[in-house]
Every structure is written in C-alpha cells, then in structure tokens.
Amino acid sequence: GVVVDRKVYHGARFHAGEVGHIPLDPDGPPCGCGKRGCAEVFLSYRRWQEGASEELLKEMAERLAHLCAITLSTLDPGLVVLGGPLAEATGEKLLEEVRKRLPRYALKVHEPDQVVLSPFGRDAALLGAGALAASRFVDSLAFEEVM
Numbered sequence: 001g002v003v004v005d006r007k008v009y010h011g012a013r014f015h016a017g018e019v020g021h022i023p024l025d026p027d028g029p030p031c032g033c034g035k036r037g038c039a040e041v042f043l044s045y046r047r048w049q050e051g052a053s054e055e056l057l058k059e060m061a062e063r064l065a066h067l068c069a070i071t072l073s074t075l076d077p078g079l080v081v082l083g084g085p086l087a088e089a090t091g092e093k094l095l096e097e098v099r100k101r102l103p104r105y106a107l108k109v110h111e112p113d114q115v116v117l118s119p120f121g122r123d124a125a126l127l128g129a130g131a132l133a134a135s136r137f138v139d140s141l142a143f144e145e146v147m
C-alpha cells in the first residue's frame with residue numbers, strides 16, 4: 001500500500017502500491033495476473049520455502065533492491081516498508097542484502113536505510129485489511145451524521 005500524509009492512498013482504480021505486479025523480467029516465469037516476470041513471482045514466500053539458500057537470498061535481494069528503487073523513484077517516499085511472510089522469514093538478512101544492493105539501482109538522493117522491515121511480519125496484510133474495514137465503517141458513520 002501507499003501511505004501519504006498518514007492516509008492510505010488507494011489510487012484511481014484501487015490498485016495503488018501493487019508493486020508485486022511490476023515486471024522485473026518480461027521474459028520471466030508466468031504470473032497469476034497473466035503477465036510474465038512480475039516481482040511477486042521472484043519474491044514469493046513459497047519460492048523461499050521451496051529452496052531457501054544463501055544463493056536464493058542474494059538473488060531475491062537483487063530483485064527486491066530493483067523493485068525498491070522503482071518505488072523510490074516513482075513516489076519518493078520517506079520509507080519503503082517490507083512486510084509479509086517472506087520479509088518475516090528472511091528478516092534482517094534480506095534487509096541487509098537489499099540495502100547493500102540499493103545504490104546500484106536507486107538515485108543517489110535515496111538512502112539504503114529508507115528500506116525497513118515492517119514490525120507486523122506476516123500479519124501486515126490482515127492488519128491492513130482490518131484497518132481499512134474499520135476506517136470505512138467510521139467514514140460511513142460520519143457520513144450518516146451529516147445526512
């Protein structure tokens with residue numbers, strides 16, 4: 001997701017922050033979205049479970065550094081927060097490797113320590129969905145008061 005001024009930015013079609021489907025290799029493996037080589041094909045927890053190794057960690061870090069640089073150049077955020085099962089499983093090791101590789105892809109105005117780990121781990125998506133539902137409920141109450 002994308003957070004701007006402490007508010008979730010959803011985008012015109014409710015897909016803001018869907019960086020998992022940015023193709024990092026258009027000739028890469030097929031993705032569930034119908035394209036090839038999307039970031040999430042390379043950076044999935046399933047892939048890590050099936051072949052966790054130092055070599056895979058470094059390959060994932062290379063691709064994630066590329067993806068973080070795209071995000072940094074597009075949005076210029078204060079932070080890029082890594083969450084979910086892969087980030088939880090690989091933790092500081094993946095973060096350290098991403099930070100090492102980031103200068104290869106990112107503009108010099110961006111610092112490696114702009115990439116951080118989420119404190120929510122694999123619960124990040126669930127907590128985000130709950131927060132979104134709660135905020136919509138609060139918004140609907142506010143709308144009813146005005147009516």
Ligand SMILES: [Zn+2]
Pocket residue numbers: 020021022031032033034035038
């Ligand atoms: Zn995709």
